[in-house]
Amino acid sequence: MKYVIQYTLPYEHRVMVGIEAESREAAIARANDLFDQGDIWDDTQEVPLLYDDFEETGDAGIALEFTIEDEVSGDWPEADTSVKEIRRRDAAFQAACLLVDAYRRGEERGGSVDWDDLDQAYQAALIAAGPSAGRAYTTPRETCERLAVVIEGGLVQAVVADRPDAAPSVAVIDYDAEGFETDELRYITQSDGNKAKALVVEHCVEQATIDLNEVFQETE
Known part of the structure; x- marks a missing residue:
């Protein structure tokens, strides 16, 4: 009991x-x-x-x-508002500490902040903000950390990533557009304001079956 x-x-x-x-x-x-x-x-x-x-x-x-x-006999009764306020205050303090720690570790790594560290701070911040905050984002977002373009014979064969569902859209722009019909090309605005014709091919990002650890090797 x-x-x-x-x-x-x-x-x-x-x-x-x-x-x-x-x-x-x-x-x-x-x-x-x-x-x-x-x-x-x-x-x-x-x-x-x-x-x-x-x-x-x-x-x-x-x-x-x-x-x-x-x-x-069953579940514990819901906590009183006074307890919820204490939990939100403590969560806000924890979120602030986690955020500071995440950026401190990022500086130690040369400026790269780990999303896993930020996700911990985000979850604590959700508790601090209350039940109405971030209802559409109740779980940490997945991030694509490694994406590779596979080329063979000068042509893109595939685009692979560790988390394809979280990967951004990928397109290959080829300005060597000779031999293609005009309706197959797109006009891309350049840095000087002029437009250039290019063949644009959007690629589906697939799950990597190669070892990306061997692809992304840290330079000593």
């Missing part, structure tokens, strides 16, 4: 914010409005949060008393 256990301690929640107003009364009225709207803790430039902490009150030596609040 699962049990929901509770204990209670007397605490005082003390908050200080900065408010610019014409008078003391106006400042207090503004604070009351912000509290009623639930915005007094937002820590904005207009109303900065200066202090936010819980202080224990009453007898510090009071013995804790644990009570059974509920018996659960």
